[in-house]
Amino acid sequence: MSKSVNIDTSNPDPCYRYKMPLLVTKFEGKGNGARTAILNIREVAKALHCDLVYLIKFFGMELGAQAKMDKIKNKTVINGFHDAKQLALLLDKFITLFILCPRCKLPETALSVHKKAVVTTCAACGYNGPSANQHKFAMFIAKNPPKPAKNIAARVTFQVVPTALAAETKEEAAAPEPDLDWATDTSAEAVAARKAEAMGIVPTALEMATIMYADDPRRFVERIKQDPTNLPPQADILVFLASAFATHDELGSRALFILNSLYEADILEEEQILEWWEASSTADLQVEGIRKFVEWLKEADEDDSDA
Numbered sequence: 001m002s003k004s005v006n007i008d009t010s011n012p013d014p015c016y017r018y019k020m021p022l023l024v025t026k027f028e029g030k031g032n033g034a035r036t037a038i039l040n041i042r043e044v045a046k047a048l049h050c051d052l053v054y055l056i057k058f059f060g061m062e063l064g065a066q067a068k069m070d071k072i073k074n075k076t077v078i079n080g081f082h083d084a085k086q087l088a089l090l091l092d093k094f095i096t097l098f099i100l101c102p103r104c105k106l107p108e109t110a111l112s113v114h115k116k117a118v119v120t121t122c123a124a125c126g127y128n129g130p131s132a133n134q135h136k137f138a139m140f141i142a143k144n145p146p147k148p149a150k151n152i153a154a155r156v157t158f159q160v161v162p163t164a165l166a167a168e169t170k171e172e173a174a175a176p177e178p179d180l181d182w183a184t185d186t187s188a189e190a191v192a193a194r195k196a197e198a199m200g201i202v203p204t205a206l207e208m209a210t211i212m213y214a215d216d217p218r219r220f221v222e223r224i225k226q227d228p229t230n231l232p233p234q235a236d237i238l239v240f241l242a243s244a245f246a247t248h249d250e251l252g253s254r255a256l257f258i259l260n261s262l263y264e265a266d267i268l269e270e271e272q273i274l275e276w277w278e279a280s281s282t283a284d285l286q287v288e289g290i291r292k293f294v295e296w297l298k299e300a301d302e303d304d305s306d307a
């Protein structure tokens with residue numbers, strides 16, 4: 001059993017709750033047969049809740065060396081000698097790019113592929129948006145998508161139940177088992193509550209709505225309207241919505257309805273929407289509902305000036 005270290009190892013917090021085994025490596029062979037074995041890659045992948053293949057391919061790509069799994073001996077073998085420190089740094093790089101949430105930096109994430117882009121979904125803070133698509137490894141993930149997690153929150157599990165709210169929601173999770181690495185609490189409220197505890201902030205109404213009602217656009221809107229004081233500035237709402245529409249099919253298909261409802265409720269205003277639209281990237285413009293809504297706004301404007 002190897003020593004356990006933080007996910008990632010640059011994190012100095014001795015009490016950090018997310019741990020993985022330290023990579024155990026070994027030089028083998030010599031000359032042309034020189035290679036480096038990673039003896040515990042399976043355990044590391046498991047701790048990261050990550051597909052084993054991704055780790056192996058990432059090492060290979062970064063080192064420009066052949067890397068493969070020796071299934072019989074249950075170890076990864078990389079051509080050439082690579083010292084343990086270098087491999088540990090590469091693992092941290094992978095973690096920073098594809099395991100830690102881009103927003104809250106916690107590893108409670110799952111990857112998926114949407115329209116050839118890698119998407120990170122975070123059970124801790126509700127982030128659902130682009131992963132490190134600027135890195136060339138994203139292409140490998142896009143071509144070899146992870147198996148779809150049936151339920152992100154259920155797949156990613158946690159060590160302790162952090163809040164009274166969470167404990168109330170799911171009582172059996174309140175009794176921690178010594179061997180259970182990450183215990184489970186899957187309710188949307190508990191997931192959102194974890195963000196508050198982990199980051200010392202309260203999730204916005206928008207984030208709560210997305211966590212709870214991504215598959216129910218009507219209730220999504222109701223949840224936002226219920227709590228208009230706990231919303232970011234309009235420009236941020238629009239950016240958030242565009243990303244939510246792109247990654248949650250149910251919301252995306254009802255973008256027109258959602259934008260219109262928020263506009264009617266004075267949560268979004270015409271000027272802000274048009275300003276955001278002019279500055280938007282082409283990716284946002286692909287959501288048909290957004291385009292239709294903006295067109296409608298512009299037409300309404302023209303009708304007004306005709307009158």
Ligand SMILES: [Zn+2]
Binds near residue numbers: 101102106122123
């Ligand atoms: Zn997050």
